[in-house]
Amino acid sequence: MENNSIKLLDVDLKRWMFKKGWQSLLPIQEKSIAPILERKNDVIISASTASGKTEAAFLPALTAIHKTRELSGVRILYISPLKALINDQYRRLDEMTEFLKIKVTPWHGDVSISKKNQILDEPEGIILTTPESLESLLINHKSWIESSMKNLFYVIIDEFHAFMGSQRGYQLQSQLHRIENLIGKRVTRVALSATFSDANGVMSYLRPNSSIPCEVITAAKSSEDKLSVQIKGYDHIALDDPELEGKVLPKEFDAISDDIFRLLRGSTNLVFCNSRFCTETLAGKLEQKSKSRFVPNEFFPHHGSLSKELRESLEYRLQEGRWPTTAICTATLELGIDISDVSSIAQVEHPITVASLRQRLGRAGRREHNAVLRVFIPEALTDTKKTELYEDTVMTVAMIELLLERWYEPPLEHEYAFSTLLQQTLSVIASYGSVSTKALHELLCKTGPFSLCTPKIFMQFLKCLGEKDLIVQLNDGSLALGLEGEKIVSNWNFYAAFDTPKEFTIEHEGHQIGTIPLSQDLIIGDTFLFAGRGWKVNFFSQERHLIGVKAYPHDAQPLQMNGSAGHIHNEVRKRMFEIYRNRKVPVYLNKVAAKHVLQGIEQFERMHLEHSHIYDGPTGIALFPWQGDKVIRTIVLMLKKESIDASAYKSHIELAYTPKDSLKVAVYNILNYENISGTDLIKKVNNLDREKHDSYISMDLKRMSFAHSELDIEGALDFFAVLRKEL
CATH class of the missing domain: 3.40.50.300 (P-loop containing nucleotide triphosphate hydrolases)
Incomplete structure (x- = not known):
């Protein structure tokens, strides 16, 4: 040895x-x-x-x-x-x-x-x-x-x-x-x-x-590592009561739960969902199936809202490995406990990122170096008014291909991270009693991780804290905790830099129609699908976590309520384009998933998208940048600034009731602006409180932070330059 x-x-x-x-x-x-x-x-x-x-x-x-x-x-x-x-x-x-x-x-x-x-x-x-x-x-x-x-x-x-x-x-x-x-x-x-x-x-x-x-x-790349994959597709089945849309899982999830029960029962597995709602509902369906068949239940939910005792009892059961156990979970089980004998990993709906898919797969196949991945993907049928290319299935194929090539998303660029800077500022002051402004900036920004924060920006930041009584200035010029600051620091919850997503109430004419954990940008006038109906935003309150709506009789899409919002990388969308263009239908798709991909390819060809980024169809104009969410978000905001009713839908952009001439004018204007400011683009975005302490930060600083982290102006302008030639 x-x-x-x-x-x-x-x-x-x-x-x-x-x-x-x-x-x-x-x-x-x-x-x-x-x-x-x-x-x-x-x-x-x-x-x-x-x-x-x-x-x-x-x-x-x-x-x-x-x-x-x-x-x-x-x-x-x-x-x-x-x-x-x-x-x-x-x-x-x-x-x-x-x-x-x-x-x-x-x-x-x-x-x-x-x-x-x-x-x-x-x-x-x-x-x-x-x-x-x-x-x-x-x-x-x-x-x-x-x-x-x-x-x-x-x-x-x-x-x-x-x-x-x-x-x-x-x-x-x-x-x-x-x-x-x-x-x-x-x-x-x-x-x-x-x-x-x-x-x-x-x-x-x-x-x-x-x-x-x-x-x-x-580590050297192991030739022993193997991956067995299957993607199972499901056609969308309309609910008997349209009012239940958005409140319960679609009907096709009955078939998904049947397949999970049939394929996974009797072994140890992790089934990842993109939302707690899906996790709980799917686990409930599987438990009911066990009861109706008079067999012991092996399917249990695991997510951050469950009590510590429930989470730990399931973790112990997984570690012990004495009983077949399938955890229906969110990202909470991506990391951590050593589960030595996981038979397979399952993903319900499309993966969030290639990196998270890799992390999840790392939980299986440890002993035999043979990981098993099953993906269950429901897709909407093409009778919707939106342009459909079965993008969720194709995006999953793109991510699996990139995973097999050992490509993963690079780390996010450095951010302003004002919420955590606030926490660290109060923490340093609390530990010392009082600190000078210069020493704080030196410790946290000049030599610390918050290097984007210049002395000028830091002074604006401290002014926000002073206005909210988080800090006060003493006679010697040093900073101490204010009354509100002491109250925050004395709460045990202060030690965590993150917070659970807050629920927003959707209200129509004084009546609550539901709540959602919002994870996308909202502007007055935006439309969305909820409870089987279209709605238009006419009021928004970040402080009260309230979205006021009125009925919208036209087509709309559901709000994003899971962790995938805004994280799809350029490389994933580029690979999707290659799959459509090369008519690639992998062998690891079941009949329904293969049918979806093939129908998406046929639609891609009918729309001549191999040579064009724009499709002017019977339901309106659709734009296909084949770029990541940052670029798509920026394109949408730029078009809205030009009074174009644009909205992101899956992997492309839909323009409602927009004549081609209006789009031409908008593209011309966008490309002729001398300087486009990211903060100007998001002036109408209301929900910028994304992190725990953002409510204490001024809108100017939040806009600056959001524009830096979530927009790609250069990428959007590159697309508009291509689009101008096609128009």
């Missing part, structure tokens, strides 16, 4: 490896030993799920701290996005450190106060925590961090890809920067992540605004 890399490991760890029956280390584990032991560079270990990343990080890290065991305090800080994963890793590390006598302490909301007090009184070894619990430590135990972490060697971040580009990611970046500022030294960061198309492109997310080198260690 001995080779040059393994010789560097602690002898007691080699005893543990021998006890486990390990004959050798995996290549990624061997490659990680030297750079982690040296502590010169940060390290990203990028490999698929169940590839030995945890051991790759901890074997050398434990060796390093055991060799220097005379140093006191906390030596390794491990950060995970999930408490369930911490509990899982605690068991593994407790076993791994058996011969080293290194203390491992989990620290999160479910850990007892007595256990936390032990580590506060005698800081040592390894702490396993979440960003939320780390926030609490930074606010309430700043002096303890300064003294107990002065000999900290490593910060190990698990599921690093789950943090990137998110509010929690900015929170974590800021926290690690603050810790290093407190202890006065750089700490080696080791990130464990799923595979990336371009792993080098993620290095700036591990340590922003820094010249510290980062070494990326990737």
Whole structure:
């Protein structure tokens, strides 16, 4: 078993490896030993799920701290996005450190106060925590961090890809920067992540605004890894009562639940849905099927709104593996707990992104290197007034093709992240008592993760906080918490940078017709389908979470109520175009799904979309940019500014009652503007409170942030240039 890399490991760890029956280390584990032991560079270990990343990080890290065991305090800080994963890793590390006598302490909301007090009184070894619990430590135990972490060697971040580009990611970046500022030294960061198309492109997310080198260690592509895929299509079946549209799952979900019951019962599976509503309803249908057939129920829901006890009992059942179990879940089970024997992964409706599909597939096929993916896709029939190309099925095929080529979406560009900047500003002030404006900007923006925030923008930001009494200025010019700020910080909910989506009430003539978790932009005059009827927005209140509507007698489409809103990448739509153009019908489609793709291809050809981006049909004009959601969103807003009634529909844009001459004029005007401002385009967008603390931020700053993150003006102008030639 001995080779040059393994010789560097602690002898007691080699005893543990021998006890486990390990004959050798995996290549990624061997490659990680030297750079982690040296502590010169940060390290990203990028490999698929169940590839030995945890051991790759901890074997050398434990060796390093055991060799220097005379140093006191906390030596390794491990950060995970999930408490369930911490509990899982605690068991593994407790076993791994058996011969080293290194203390491992989990620290999160479910850990007892007595256990936390032990580590506060005698800081040592390894702490396993979440960003939320780390926030609490930074606010309430700043002096303890300064003294107990002065000999900290490593910060190990698990599921690093789950943090990137998110509010929690900015929170974590800021926290690690603050810790290093407190202890006065750089700490080696080791990130464990799923595979990336371009792993080098993620290095700036591990340590922003820094010249510290980062070494990326990737696993060799395994020829053993196999993927078995089937896409099952379903025709849309109209409900008997049109009033129920939008309130219950469409009728075709009865057939989907029949197939899930038939195919998955008797084994362990994860079935991912794009919304909690779908998760709950589908789980309910499957439980009823079990009862009606007098068999034990094996189908259980799992999502963030369930109680901790219900979630953990299902997680325990999955881990134990003693009974066949299928979890009907949202993204909550993409990460975390170690489920060793998942037979297959299922996806209901189209996947959200290629990266999330990859993450979900990583939960299956660990033992045999053979992952099984089933996708259940209902599609609307072409008797709708909208232009239909069966885009959901074709988009799923495009994502699977890109997945097989190991292409995944790159991380989101750096954002302003004002909501998390607000949290971190209040957190720093709370931990110190008062802080100067200059020191705050230096810590959080100039050298921290919020680098887009210039001194001028930061002053505008602080002004917002002052106006809402979150902060006050003392006589010496420093900033302290205001009354509202103290109230926010004292609430345990403050430690989390994210929030659950708020429900909006839809109201018509004083009567409530339903509630939705809104995830798309809304402007007065927009139309949508809900409860089987068309509605037009005539009132919107972000503060009251209220959408006022009047009846709309024409065709409309449902509101986006799941996590897929706005995340489809340019590359996915380009691949869809290639599938249509090349008449590609993969063998892994069932008869109905193959029929949908073929009908979509035939419609594509009838509309001559191979050579044109515009279709002027009997129901109006449709535009096909074959670009991602950012570009499509920007095109729609630009056209609306020119009084064109444009709306995004699936992967294209529909123009209602628009003569071609009007479109020509609009395109001419758009291309002749000297400078198009993103903030001007979204002046009529009402719901810009996307993140937890956005309600405290001014509309000017929210518009600037939204335009930076959600619009692509250059991409839209490129499309209009092409469109002008075709018009």
